[in-house]
Amino acid sequence: MNVSPTMSAEQLVGRIAPRGTWCSLRIVRTTAxxxxxxxxxxxxxxxxEDFGAMVTVVDGxxxxxxxxxxLSEAGxxxxxxxxREWAHAAAGRGVLDFSAAPRPLRSGSWSHPVEQPWESCARSDIIERLKNACQGLKTDDRxxxxVASLRRVRTESCIATTDDIQIEQVHDRIVPWLMAVASDDEDVQSRSNGGRSDAQLGGLEVLERIRFDDLPQQIGNDAIEILLAPVCPTGAMDVVIGPAQMVLQVHESIGHALELDRILGDERNYAGTSFVKIDDFGSLSWGPEILNVVIDPTVEGEVCSAGFDDEGLEAKKIHLIEKGVLRRGIGGALSAQRLSRPEDAIAVSRACSxxxxxxDRMANLNVEPGDTSLDDLIAAVExxxxxxxxxxxxxxxxxxxxxxxxxxxxxxxxGQLAGRVKEAGYRSTTIPFWQSLDAVGNQDTWQVRGTPNCGKGEPNQMVFVGHAVPACRFRGLEVFGREG
Amino acid sequence: MQSWFYDVSEYLDSLLSEGEQVTVSFAGEVTGFARISSGCVRQGGSIEQRELTISLRKDGREIQSSVMLSGSLQTDRDALRAIVDRLSSAVADLPVDPHLPDLPDTVTDEQRGQGRIPVPEELIDAIAGDCGDAQTCGIAITGTMYRGVATSTGLRRWYEAPLTVIDGSMHLPGGGATKWVWTGENWNPSAARSSRDHAESMLEILARDVQTPPVGSYRAWLEPAALDDLLGPVIWNGGFSAKAIMTGSSPLAPIYDGTRLDPRVCFRENPVAIGVPQFGSHGHPSPAGLDLVAEGVGQEKFISPRTAMEHGLTHNGASSGEYPDALEMDPGDFDPASACAQVGDGLWLSHVHYTNLAAREGARVTGVTRWIALRVKDGEAVAPVGTVRIDDSVIRLLGEGLIDIGSRAELLTNLSTYGSRSPEGSKLPGILVEGLRVVG
Structure with missing residues (x-):
C-alpha cells in the first residue's frame, strides 16, 4: 500500500525523517x-474510509x-x-532509553484467503439476505x-522504517449480528448470535461457516423460550460453559490478566493492573494439567491471525499456559525488554488504527481443545x-x-440438559475458578470466534480480538438468578 | 477549520444531481497527549484528524459515507467527488425508507470556546513525576475539538472548544491508589496542581491496612463519579430512550409507568450548562432543558427523529442512540463534607468500577470498588476496603434507598477517547443511600 504515486513507503520515510533520528511510518487504511x-x-x-499515518521519531x-x-509528503x-518536538519535550523523562528499543528486523507481507470477496456480492443481495434474516427472527408475535446486520471491515497496513524495513498486511473481517427481543406483560428478554462474538476473518463465506441463514429462527425461538423460562436458581453448582461464553471468560480472566503493560503499570490509570506478578511466570499453577492456552496467529478464519504485529515483530504460535502452568505473559518486544525478558516477546503489540x-493486546488468544465430548461434559453433571x-x-x-x-x-x-432458565449469572475469582476446571471439550466443541470490541489504552483503543475455545466444565461455581 | 469545512460543504453541494440533498457532518481534533507510567513518559505525541460524514438522500432514501480528510480541499477534491458519485449511484437501488426524517430547518449558528492550551512540556509537567512512595500514572490530553454540520438546504452549525484534561492517578506500593481529574478550557496549572495535591492527601488513609466488609447491606456515600458509574449501564441500555421505554426494554421503563423514585430526584438534559454541542449529527437542535425525571417521576424521553417517524411522535433532536450527552441531576441540601458522619457505619465510595447491567428488572447494576473506597465506622473513615463487589438496583438506590442528595453537583467530563475525543459530560451530585448491597 502506498500513499505516494511515485515512491514506496520505505522511500517516503527516508525523505521525511528528521536528520539524525530513527523514524518509522505506520500507514493504515480501514474501509468498512x-x-x-x-x-x-x-x-x-x-x-x-479511515486513512492516515502515525510517524514515530526516536531522537537520542x-x-x-x-x-x-x-498523507501528502509535506503533511x-x-x-x-x-x-521530534514531542521527543524533545520528554527529554530525560521517558520510561526507558528508546534508542535501545527493539525495532523491526525483517520486511515481509501477509494476507489471508478470502473465498467470497465482499465486493463479489451485489449490495441488493446482501440487503435481501438481511431482510430474510430479520423476518426469520419473527417466530412469534411476542x-x-x-435486528439483522452485517459489517465488513478491511484493514490494510504498512510499516516502513529508516532501517529499510517495509511490512504490509491485509485483513478482511466480517461482523454478523442478529438479535431478537421478546416481551409479554411480565418480562422482556433478548437473545443474540452469541453475545457479539461471531466476528471472523474472510469474505462472505464466513456466513456459511456460522450458518447465518439458519440462525434467525433458532434465535427467535430461543428468545421466546427465555421469556417464558423460570429464573435461574441460586446456589453452588457444577456448570458447563459453552464456547460463546468461554470467549468472554478467557478474554477477561486470562487475556487481560496476562498483559505485560498491565503488569508494568502502564494501564493502571484506565483498564487496570493485574494480580499476576513477574515471578509467577514459569511457576504459577493457573489450572489443572488439561488447561493449555496459546496465542496462535495461524488459525484460519480467526480475526487476529497475522504475520506481524504493529511494531513489526513476526507472529508465531506460543503457549501462555502449558499443562496448567503459567509460562509467559502477553506483551510485545518493548514490554518484554522492559521486564528483562526479551525472549518472551510475542507479536501482540497492536494499535486500533x-x-x-x-x-500490548490479545491477538488470537485460544484454549486448546481437550478430549471430552459435549455429551460427556454434560453427563458428568448431576x-x-x-x-x-x-x-x-x-x-x-x-x-x-x-x-x-x-x-x-x-x-x-x-447428566442431561433439562429446562431453560433465564437471567443466569455466576461469580468467582480467577485462580480458584480455573482450578475448578474439570474437563475441556474436544475438537467438536471448539469454535473459532471473535469480537470487535476490546477496549483499552490511553488514548482509548478498540480492537478486534480472536478467541477459539471449547466448551468446558467447572465444579462448584456460585450461580444465581435475577436477585444476584 | 471552520472555513475549510464550509468550503468542503459548498463543493459537495456543487456535485449533487437533481433531487439530491446532502447532510455533511464533521468531527475533527488537533490533540496533544502525554501518557505517563511510573512518573515517566511512556508515549507522547499529537493527533490531527478530520472526519467527514456525507449523508446523501433522494426520493425518500438515504445512504452515508465517512472519510478521513487531509485538510486541503485541493487534495481531497477527487476523493469527495468519488464518494458523491458512489453514493449517488447506490442510493437509487435502496428501498424507500419509511422512517427517514426530514432535514432540520435551515439555521446558522456557532459555539466557540476560548482558552489557552498548554505546550507539550507543560502538559508533561502537570502529570509526570512521582509523589513520595506513590507512582503516578495516567494521561494528559489537550487541544481543540471541532464539530460541524452543513446541509445542502443551507444549514450551517459549528462548535469548537479547547479542552485540557489531566486524568491521573497515584499508586502506593501496597496497591492503594487515588485518582484525580482536572478539566478546563483555559489551562490553569495551579488549579490542576490543587487537584493533584488533594489526591495526594488521600494517600495516607489508603496506606492503612484494608478492612474488607463482609457480604451485606451498608449505608453508603456515593461520590458524583460513583453515581455516574452506576447510571452508565442503565443509560446505555436505553434508560431514557423513547423507543426502549415503549418496548419495555429500558431498565427505567417502570419509572415511566407508575414506579416512583424519591421525589427529590430530578434529571434533565442540559447541554448549555455542560457546554456540549447544541446540535446532533444531522444538524437538529439538541434536546435542551428536557426534564427526564421530575419529582421522582419519569417525564420526557429522548425521541430521535427516526423514532418519531416510526411511532408518530414529535422528536426532540435526540441522537439516534437516544442517550443523554449532558445529563444533569439537581443537587440537594446535604453537605458532602458531613458524609462520613451521616454514614456512621458503612462505606464511602469515590467510584464503582466496570459497571454493567446485571438484570433489566429494577435496573440492577453490578460493579466493583476502585480508587478511594473507605470503611466508615463511628462516623469516621478508618480504612480502605479493598475490592468488593456491589450489586444493587439503581431504581431502589434512587427510590426507597435514597437518604439524601449532596448539595454540590460536579461537572464530570466524558473522558472517553475511543476514535476521537468527546465533548460530552454530566453534572451530578453525590448521594447518601441505605442498604447498598455488597455481594462479595
Missing part, C-alpha cells in the same frame, strides 16, 4: 461497510509520535517534525424487536447448569474478582 435491517426496515447503509533516547490524516514531513500507538452467550460482564481492575451473566442457560439434571 455496514447494512442493518431493523424490524424489516433497512436503516441507511453506511461505509467509511526519547520517542515522539505524530498521527495525521494529511508527513511536518508530522515528523511535530513528533418478538417485539429484531493509524491515530493510536501500538500497545445437578448443574449450562451457561453460554454473554449478556453481562464485570471484573475488577486486578482481573481477580468477576461476575458474568449469560443469555443461554439450561438446567442440567442427572
Amino acid at each position: 461497510e455496514s447494512f442493518a435491517v431493523r424490524d424489516d426496515v433497512l436503516l441507511p447503509p453506511s461505509c467509511s 533516547q526519547e520517542m515522539g509520535l505524530a498521527a495525521t490524516s494529511d 508527513l514531513y511536518q508530522a515528523a517534525r511535530v513528533a 418478538i417485539i424487536r429484531r 493509524w491515530n493510536r500507538p501500538p500497545i 445437578n448443574g447448569v449450562w451457561l453460554d452467550a454473554n449478556s453481562s460482564w464485570s471484573i475488577d481492575d486486578r482481573r481477580w474478582k468477576f461476575q458474568f451473566g449469560v443469555e443461554d442457560a439450561r438446567l442440567i439434571e442427572n
Whole structure:
C-alpha cells in the first residue's frame, strides 16, 4: 500500500525523517461497510474510509509520535517534525532509553484467503439476505424487536522504517449480528448470535461457516423460550460453559490478566493492573494439567491471525499456559525488554488504527481443545447448569474478582440438559475458578470466534480480538438468578 | 477549520444531481497527549484528524459515507467527488425508507470556546513525576475539538472548544491508589496542581491496612463519579430512550409507568450548562432543558427523529442512540463534607468500577470498588476496603434507598477517547443511600 504515486513507503520515510533520528511510518487504511435491517426496515447503509499515518521519531533516547490524516509528503514531513518536538519535550523523562528499543528486523507481507470477496456480492443481495434474516427472527408475535446486520471491515497496513524495513498486511473481517427481543406483560428478554462474538476473518463465506441463514429462527425461538423460562436458581453448582461464553471468560480472566503493560503499570490509570506478578511466570499453577492456552496467529478464519504485529515483530504460535502452568505473559518486544525478558516477546503489540500507538493486546488468544465430548461434559453433571452467550460482564481492575451473566442457560439434571432458565449469572475469582476446571471439550466443541470490541489504552483503543475455545466444565461455581 | 469545512460543504453541494440533498457532518481534533507510567513518559505525541460524514438522500432514501480528510480541499477534491458519485449511484437501488426524517430547518449558528492550551512540556509537567512512595500514572490530553454540520438546504452549525484534561492517578506500593481529574478550557496549572495535591492527601488513609466488609447491606456515600458509574449501564441500555421505554426494554421503563423514585430526584438534559454541542449529527437542535425525571417521576424521553417517524411522535433532536450527552441531576441540601458522619457505619465510595447491567428488572447494576473506597465506622473513615463487589438496583438506590442528595453537583467530563475525543459530560451530585448491597 502506498500513499505516494511515485515512491514506496520505505522511500517516503527516508525523505521525511528528521536528520539524525530513527523514524518509522505506520500507514493504515480501514474501509468498512455496514447494512442493518431493523424490524424489516433497512436503516441507511453506511461505509467509511479511515486513512492516515502515525510517524514515530526516536531522537537520542526519547520517542515522539505524530498521527495525521494529511498523507501528502509535506503533511508527513511536518508530522515528523511535530513528533521530534514531542521527543524533545520528554527529554530525560521517558520510561526507558528508546534508542535501545527493539525495532523491526525483517520486511515481509501477509494476507489471508478470502473465498467470497465482499465486493463479489451485489449490495441488493446482501440487503435481501438481511431482510430474510430479520423476518426469520419473527417466530412469534411476542418478538417485539429484531435486528439483522452485517459489517465488513478491511484493514490494510504498512510499516516502513529508516532501517529499510517495509511490512504490509491485509485483513478482511466480517461482523454478523442478529438479535431478537421478546416481551409479554411480565418480562422482556433478548437473545443474540452469541453475545457479539461471531466476528471472523474472510469474505462472505464466513456466513456459511456460522450458518447465518439458519440462525434467525433458532434465535427467535430461543428468545421466546427465555421469556417464558423460570429464573435461574441460586446456589453452588457444577456448570458447563459453552464456547460463546468461554470467549468472554478467557478474554477477561486470562487475556487481560496476562498483559505485560498491565503488569508494568502502564494501564493502571484506565483498564487496570493485574494480580499476576513477574515471578509467577514459569511457576504459577493457573489450572489443572488439561488447561493449555496459546496465542496462535495461524488459525484460519480467526480475526487476529497475522504475520506481524504493529511494531513489526513476526507472529508465531506460543503457549501462555502449558499443562496448567503459567509460562509467559502477553506483551510485545518493548514490554518484554522492559521486564528483562526479551525472549518472551510475542507479536501482540497492536494499535486500533493509524491515530493510536501500538500497545500490548490479545491477538488470537485460544484454549486448546481437550478430549471430552459435549455429551460427556454434560453427563458428568448431576445437578448443574449450562451457561453460554454473554449478556453481562464485570471484573475488577486486578482481573481477580468477576461476575458474568449469560443469555443461554439450561438446567442440567442427572447428566442431561433439562429446562431453560433465564437471567443466569455466576461469580468467582480467577485462580480458584480455573482450578475448578474439570474437563475441556474436544475438537467438536471448539469454535473459532471473535469480537470487535476490546477496549483499552490511553488514548482509548478498540480492537478486534480472536478467541477459539471449547466448551468446558467447572465444579462448584456460585450461580444465581435475577436477585444476584 | 471552520472555513475549510464550509468550503468542503459548498463543493459537495456543487456535485449533487437533481433531487439530491446532502447532510455533511464533521468531527475533527488537533490533540496533544502525554501518557505517563511510573512518573515517566511512556508515549507522547499529537493527533490531527478530520472526519467527514456525507449523508446523501433522494426520493425518500438515504445512504452515508465517512472519510478521513487531509485538510486541503485541493487534495481531497477527487476523493469527495468519488464518494458523491458512489453514493449517488447506490442510493437509487435502496428501498424507500419509511422512517427517514426530514432535514432540520435551515439555521446558522456557532459555539466557540476560548482558552489557552498548554505546550507539550507543560502538559508533561502537570502529570509526570512521582509523589513520595506513590507512582503516578495516567494521561494528559489537550487541544481543540471541532464539530460541524452543513446541509445542502443551507444549514450551517459549528462548535469548537479547547479542552485540557489531566486524568491521573497515584499508586502506593501496597496497591492503594487515588485518582484525580482536572478539566478546563483555559489551562490553569495551579488549579490542576490543587487537584493533584488533594489526591495526594488521600494517600495516607489508603496506606492503612484494608478492612474488607463482609457480604451485606451498608449505608453508603456515593461520590458524583460513583453515581455516574452506576447510571452508565442503565443509560446505555436505553434508560431514557423513547423507543426502549415503549418496548419495555429500558431498565427505567417502570419509572415511566407508575414506579416512583424519591421525589427529590430530578434529571434533565442540559447541554448549555455542560457546554456540549447544541446540535446532533444531522444538524437538529439538541434536546435542551428536557426534564427526564421530575419529582421522582419519569417525564420526557429522548425521541430521535427516526423514532418519531416510526411511532408518530414529535422528536426532540435526540441522537439516534437516544442517550443523554449532558445529563444533569439537581443537587440537594446535604453537605458532602458531613458524609462520613451521616454514614456512621458503612462505606464511602469515590467510584464503582466496570459497571454493567446485571438484570433489566429494577435496573440492577453490578460493579466493583476502585480508587478511594473507605470503611466508615463511628462516623469516621478508618480504612480502605479493598475490592468488593456491589450489586444493587439503581431504581431502589434512587427510590426507597435514597437518604439524601449532596448539595454540590460536579461537572464530570466524558473522558472517553475511543476514535476521537468527546465533548460530552454530566453534572451530578453525590448521594447518601441505605442498604447498598455488597455481594462479595
